[in-house]
Amino acid sequence: xxxxxxxxxxxxxxxxxxxxxxxxxxxxxxxxxxxxxxxxxxxxxxxxxxxxxxxxxxxxxxxxxxxxxxxxxxxxxxxxxxxxxxxxxxxxxx
Amino acid sequence: xxxxxxxxxxxxxxxxxxxxxxxxxxxxxxxxxxxxxxxxxxxxxxxxxxxxxxxxxxxxxxxxxxxxxxxxxxxxxxxxxxxxxxxxxxxxxxxxxxxxxxxxxxxxxxxxxxxxxxxxxxxxxxxxxxxxxxxxxxxxxxxxxxxxxxxxxxxxxxxxxxxxxxxxxxxxxxxxxxxxxxxxxxxxxxxxxxxxxxxxxxxxxxxxxxxxxxxxxxxxxxxxxxxxxxxxxxxxxxxxxxxxxxxxxxxxxxxxxxxxxxxxxxxxxxxxxxxxxxxxxxxxxxxxxxxxxxxxxxxxxxxxxxxxxxxxxxxxxxxxxxxxxxxxxxxxxxxxxxxxxxxxxxxxxxxxxxxxxxxxxxxxxxxxxxxxxxxxxxxxxxxxxxxxxxxxxxxxxxxxxxxxxxxxxxxxxxxxxxxxxxxxxxxxxxxx
Numbered sequence: 439x440x441x442x443x444x445x446x447x448x449x450x451x452x453x454x455x456x457x458x459x460x461x462x463x464x465x466x467x468x469x470x471x472x473x474x475x476x477x478x479x480x481x482x483x484x485x486x487x488x489x490x491x492x493x494x495x496x497x498x499x500x501x502x503x504x505x506x507x508x509x510x511x512x513x514x515x516x517x518x519x520x521x522x523x524x525x526x527x528x529x530x531x532x
Numbered sequence: 533x534x535x536x537x538x539x540x541x542x543x544x545x546x547x548x549x550x551x552x553x554x555x556x557x558x559x560x561x562x563x564x565x566x567x568x569x570x571x572x573x574x575x576x577x578x579x580x581x582x583x584x585x586x587x588x589x590x591x592x593x594x595x596x597x598x599x600x601x602x603x604x605x606x607x608x609x610x611x612x613x614x615x616x617x618x619x620x621x622x623x624x625x626x627x628x629x630x631x632x633x634x635x636x637x638x639x640x641x642x643x644x645x646x647x648x649x650x651x652x653x654x655x656x657x658x659x660x661x662x663x664x665x666x667x668x669x670x671x672x673x674x675x676x677x678x679x680x681x682x683x684x685x686x687x688x689x690x691x692x693x694x695x696x697x698x699x700x701x702x703x704x705x706x707x708x709x710x711x712x713x714x715x716x717x718x719x720x721x722x723x724x725x726x727x728x729x730x731x732x733x734x735x736x737x738x739x740x741x742x743x744x745x746x747x748x749x750x751x752x753x754x755x756x757x758x759x760x761x762x763x764x765x766x767x768x769x770x771x772x773x774x775x776x777x778x779x780x781x782x783x784x785x786x787x788x789x790x791x792x793x794x795x796x797x798x799x800x801x802x803x804x805x806x807x808x809x810x811x812x813x814x815x816x817x818x819x820x821x822x823x824x825x826x827x828x829x830x831x832x833x834x835x836x837x838x839x840x841x842x843x844x845x846x847x848x849x850x851x852x853x854x855x856x857x858x859x860x861x862x863x864x865x866x867x868x869x870x871x872x873x874x875x876x877x878x879x880x881x882x883x884x885x886x887x888x889x890x891x892x893x894x895x896x897x898x899x900x901x902x903x904x905x906x907x908x909x910x911x912x913x914x915x916x917x918x919x920x921x922x923x924x925x926x927x928x929x930x931x932x933x934x935x936x937x938x939x940x941x942x943x944x945x946x947x948x949x950x951x952x953x954x955x956x957x958x959x960x961x962x963x964x
Contacts, residue, residue, distance in 0.1 A: 442792045448722070448812040455573070476780045482720035482787045482814035503578060504814040505698045506718040506787075509711055510776050520571055520700075523682060524663030528577040531723040531767070531811045532642035 445484045449500040457525035460498045461518070462507070468515040469493035477507040477516075502527055541567045541688040543867050544679055546666045546701045548575035549642075550853050551837025552694035553649045554860030555867075557594070560656035562868050567688070568650075568658060569681055571665040576646030578696075580815035582719055583762035583769035584744055585853045586637045589892045593861045597652065598634075602644045604764040605742025606635035609735070612848065613799060615749040615759075616921035620799050631741065639742045639762040639769065640853070641723070666695070669704045669833075675877065676705055676832030689876045690867050692834045694860065697816040699839035707827040707835055713776045715820025715904075717757060717845070720791060721771025724807035728766040734803060735763055746848065749917030751794050752778070753785050756908045759794050760850075761803065768804060770795070773817060773850065775908065817852065819845045822901040828888065829881045834863040844896065846903045846964060855893050862887040902963040909960065911953070919945060 464474065474494040477486040483500045486507065496507075503526055508518040520526070543559055545552040548570030559566045572578040584607060591598060610625040630636065654660055668680040669691065678687035679701075693701035697716070702708045726734075735743040747759035757774030772790050779787055794800055818824065818841040825841045828834065836842070836859035843852030866884035870876050888894045926941045 442796070443809060445788050448809060451809060451811055452813070479784060479786050480718065480776055480779045482718060482791075483812075484786060484788045502720075502812075502814040504580075504718055504720075505816045506716075506776055506814070508698065509713050509716045509816060510780060512711075520665055523571045523665040524573055526578075527813075528573045529580060529811065529813050530643045532576055532580045532646070532813060 446500075449483055452500075452502075453528045453530060454500070455525045455528060457521040461521040461526065462496055462498050462501065463517040464494065464496060465515055465517055469495070471515045473511045473515050476510040480506045480510045482506065539687070541565050541686070542871065543567070543690045543692060544569065544686055544688040545692045545694055546679060547693070547695035547837075547839070548572075548650055548660060548662070549579045549646060549694060549696065549837060550649070550856035551839070551860035551863070552692065553646065553653050554594070554857040555692050555694065555836060555864040556653040556658040556660070557649070557656055558861050558864035559867060560653055560658035562864070563657070564868065564871070566658040567686065568653070568660045569664045569666050569679065569686075570650075570660065570662045572662060574647055574662055575650035575660070576643045577662075579642040579646055580719070580721070580813045581640060581642050581853060582721065582760050582771060582773065582850065583639050583641075583764070584637050585640045586849075586851060587634065588636050589854045590857045590861075591634065593858060597649075602648050603638035603640050604762075605639050605737070605740050606631075607637045607639065607744045607762075608737075608741040609743040611743070611745040613745060613747045614917045614920055615747050615751050615797065615799070616917045617750050619921040619925060620749075621920055621924055637744075639744070639764050641764060641769075666701060669701065671705070674831050676830065690832055690834060690870065690881065692836055692860075692863050692867070693839045694837045694856075695839050697818045697838040699835065702826060702835045702839050705830050705833050707830050707833070709824060709826045712820070712824065713780075715818060715824040716776045717773050717817045717819050718776055718779070718787065718814060719771055719773040719817055720787065720812070720814040721760075721769055722791070722809045723764075723811040723813075724768045724770055724804050725766060725810050726768060726804070726807035730806060731763060731766060731768070737763065747794075747799075749913055751797070752790060752913060753783055754910065754914035755779065755781070756910070756913060759800075761800070767810070768807060770800070770804060773845075775819075776816075817843050817845070817850070819843065819904055821904055822897045825897070829866070829878060829884045831878045832876050832881075834866060834881060834884050836860045836863045842893065842897075844900055844903070845907065846900050847907055855896075858891060858893050859888065862891060862893070900964065906960045906963050909957070911957065919950075
């Protein structure tokens with residue numbers, strides 16, 4: 439059986455260019471919304487996690503900009519934009 | 533970018549993916565002034581495919597493109613693998629028709645292909661600006677008159693929204709239907725580099741032949757979706773597509789974990805052995821088809837490609853890129869015709885839908901409008917793979933003692949209830 443490559447290491451293979459602001463934010467007061475729990479399951483980059491107090495947090499570094507979280511959770515709980523021009527992930531193979 | 537508010541383009545295209553570039557190439561070839569705005573560093577930087585393009589439906593729309601297009605390998609060997617927890621059954625299809633020119637499908641990497649297509653559009657005279665995100669539409673009295681990008685006002689007779697599955701542009705123009713997660717899947721994949729000779733030996737490939745493999749069943753933990761593998765020139769595209777709704781249902785498994793277990797399946801592990809992962813990507817796929825489609829045009833605006841919802845899952849084929857290229861082409865034709873009449877209102881642009889209706893694009897979407905509901909049937913991804921695996925195990929097993937007769941062996945799996953349920957599944961399938 440082959441070794442499992444950690445998600446961090448896998449995302450480390452991609453080219454990312456830093457943006458001046460976070461392009462995805464959990465809307466204020468929504469961090470405990472049940473809809474956000476879906477993001478933990480669906481995000482292919484595993485960027486969402488739940489804190490002990492039940493709040494969902496996102497670490498936007500490593501975002502593949504697929505939009506799955508927005509589709510799963512909805513715009514009521516997530517403020518979602520694409521990163522500004524020339525930043526974010528830059529796929530070399532795609 | 534200089535302030536170009538005084539300049540008026542014939543067309544501004546939002547997004548330099550396949551739909552946008554096809555539209556730009558076609559419009560520029562007709563001598564129109566086209567501006568493509570791409571938010572990535574280069575065209576292709578934000579684009580992802582599972583890995584295969586079917587050329588037949590679009591060959592004649594771009595007759596000059598194919599001979600030099602940077603495609604990977606023509607797919608000459610097809611396999612579909614039904615995966616249960618401990619066993620799998622594979623059906624392989626080879627045919628001389630898959631190995632005769634013109635080839636019907638190719639593996640493809642979008643980083644390479646889109647960059648190349650952008651160059652072809654530029655050669656025809658299209659203007660391409662990368663690193664430019666469109667933030668808003670300019671709308672006056674209901675007519676789309678241009679876009680806002682990086683604080684600049686850019687005006688055009690027509691805007692073509694080719695900004696992908698989420699299409700904020702179509703949304704801002706009020707053309708999108710409310711987003712429902714049941715109509716979307718997410719695909720994620722790894723590019724695994726592998727020595728070319730090893731790859732060709734491992735997959736029994738001669739010359740530029742390629743292989744395509746699909747996997748269904750336990751690969752998505754029984755969720756609606758499947759795995760895929762395509763051979764590129766010296767790499768593999770390995771990934772999973774799974775319904776976004778299905779991912780949020782029981783059993784709760786995080787998307788990246790599906791990929792990890794997939795790679796550890798013995799069927800896969802031996803195919804990627806010695807390979808090195810060089811990129812991990814993800815992309816949303818609009819699978820809702822005709823029922824989820826919003827309006828395709830409005831005053832001063834057309835929608836093409838994924839933005840219009842033009843991708844389709846009918847089980848053995850999951851397609852989007854041909855629809856993107858074709859809808860981009862027809863959007864361009866619609867703009868050309870609208871310009872002849874100098875009418876860029878909704879009525880002037882309505883020819884777009886007529887062109888799509890007469891083409892394979894909307895004909896396919898009408899023919900397959902039930903396919904998502906039919907395929908989104910849990911038993912197909914859990915019960916049947918297990919059943920098939922069990923039957924194979926018993927057929928092939930030679931026990932220490934006497935081997936039971938075959939008919940009763942199989943019959944124990946096929947109760948009246950089971951057969952009745954298969955008939956029901958068959959009836960569902962007849963809708964596809």
